[in-house]
Amino acid sequence: MSSTPTPVLYDFTRQDASGSSCTAQAWAQVPPALQPAERATMKSRAAELLKARGAMLVAHYYVDGDLQDLALETGGIVADSLEMARFGRDHAAQTLVVAGVRFMGESAKILSPEKTVLMPDLEATCSLDLGCPPDQFTAFCDAHPDRTVVVYANTSAAVKARADWMVTSSCALAIVEHLKAQGQKILWAPDRHLGRYIQEQTGADMLLWNGACIVHDEFKGLELDLLRQQHPGALVLVHPESPQAVVAQADVVGSTSQLLKAVVDGTAPAYIVATDNGILHRMRQLAPGKRLIEAPTAGNSATCKSCAHCPWMAMNALQGLVACLEAGAGTARGAYEIHVPEPVRSQALGCIDRMLDFVRRNPAAVAQPAQRQVAGRGAGLVPGIGAA
Numbered sequence: 001m002s003s004t005p006t007p008v009l010y011d012f013t014r015q016d017a018s019g020s021s022c023t024a025q026a027w028a029q030v031p032p033a034l035q036p037a038e039r040a041t042m043k044s045r046a047a048e049l050l051k052a053r054g055a056m057l058v059a060h061y062y063v064d065g066d067l068q069d070l071a072l073e074t075g076g077i078v079a080d081s082l083e084m085a086r087f088g089r090d091h092a093a094q095t096l097v098v099a100g101v102r103f104m105g106e107s108a109k110i111l112s113p114e115k116t117v118l119m120p121d122l123e124a125t126c127s128l129d130l131g132c133p134p135d136q137f138t139a140f141c142d143a144h145p146d147r148t149v150v151v152y153a154n155t156s157a158a159v160k161a162r163a164d165w166m167v168t169s170s171c172a173l174a175i176v177e178h179l180k181a182q183g184q185k186i187l188w189a190p191d192r193h194l195g196r197y198i199q200e201q202t203g204a205d206m207l208l209w210n211g212a213c214i215v216h217d218e219f220k221g222l223e224l225d226l227l228r229q230q231h232p233g234a235l236v237l238v239h240p241e242s243p244q245a246v247v248a249q250a251d252v253v254g255s256t257s258q259l260l261k262a263v264v265d266g267t268a269p270a271y272i273v274a275t276d277n278g279i280l281h282r283m284r285q286l287a288p289g290k291r292l293i294e295a296p297t298a299g300n301s302a303t304c305k306s307c308a309h310c311p312w313m314a315m316n317a318l319q320g321l322v323a324c325l326e327a328g329a330g331t332a333r334g335a336y337e338i339h340v341p342e343p344v345r346s347q348a349l350g351c352i353d354r355m356l357d358f359v360r361r362n363p364a365a366v367a368q369p370a371q372r373q374v375a376g377r378g379a380g381l382v383p384g385i386g387a388a
């Protein structure tokens with residue numbers, strides 16, 4: 001069994017290309033902030049259009065707070081990628097508007113090919129998706145035919161089509177534990193930090209692709225240590241896409257939903273949060289009065305490609321939402337509509353269905369990762385979440 005992650009060479013060359021695959025270009029494409037009166041007008045226009053089109057807004061925790069509020073006010077959802085996928089599949093609405101990044105829109109379409117899936121900006125992508133080109137990934141899989149292929153949700157439909165399982169950060173640990181118990185060796189892609197964390201927690205034999213999330217990859221262990229010393233009573237909440245030096249200091253490691261639950265259920269007065277700062281909007285709403293401190297991305301090695309906020313999530317705005325709902329049919333709508341051609345769609349469906357079926361059969365196992373103890377830090381530090 002290989003006990004250490006095995007990287008493959010890949011260095012995000014596509015992020016240096018022109019267009020929104022470059023982070024600087026993505027930031028340049030973020031719509032300008034609206035004045036309060038404009039925001040209110042645009043929000044109410046979007047609500048009217050959602051109703052008129054019978055559309056549901058499915059938003060991720062990292063997008064603009066107005067979009068999150070609007071989703072909840074109009075019967076939609078704000079969630080992590082697992083819940084977004086389930087909600088879109090199960091809701092009766094024939095039009096889904098996915099406020100997030102492209103792989104989330106693709107997952108909705110893969111699960112519901114009969115539905116129209118729109119996005120406020122089709123160019124909103126993800127460094128993990130960009131860092132795992134299907135042709136290179138296929139060659140990697142072909143070179144290791146003895147391994148079960150497990151991919152993170154943050155991948156293209158073509159990469160999912162090559163996978164045996166899809167996982168999200170909510171259920172990755174439980175699924176890898178399940179595969180390990182069956183004696184399977186795993187090929188994991190694309191997030192190297194999440195893969196390493198799961199390998200450490202489960203002891204599974206995992207061969208890792210070398211991708212990273214530009215948001216979580218920027219959190220700094222040294223600076224987090226200094227921040228913790230300034231706030232000794234604060235609990236440290238970390239998304240497992242973060243580097244090892246950051247995860248090692250966590251009181252709670254989990255998906256966005258699990259970190260949100262840790263704040264809501266926790267009795268500590270303060271929380272240091274190491275994930276995209278878009279989640280603070282919902283944390284403040286659900287846990288008013290608790291102090292939320294952003295984990296540091298500063299330091300000598302800082303690049304601030306994201307500064308704790310994803311540029312592609314930031315491309316989602318009220319302006320794009322109204323535009324996609326006003327686009328009508330045909331060519332105009334094509335600028336906002338997700339298509340996943342066959343046979344890629346049906347091939348990708350297999351690994352998503354496998355995950356959803358596992359989650360349905362093992363709901364307790366999927367809730368468990370938020371409660372995990374991190375070596376060197378306290379166990380069960382969040383009352384109401386349960387023992388670690």
Ligand code: SF4
Nearest residue numbers: 126127213214215310
């Ligand atoms: S926050 Fe990271 S993982 Fe999420 S969409 Fe942005 S780059 Fe991808």
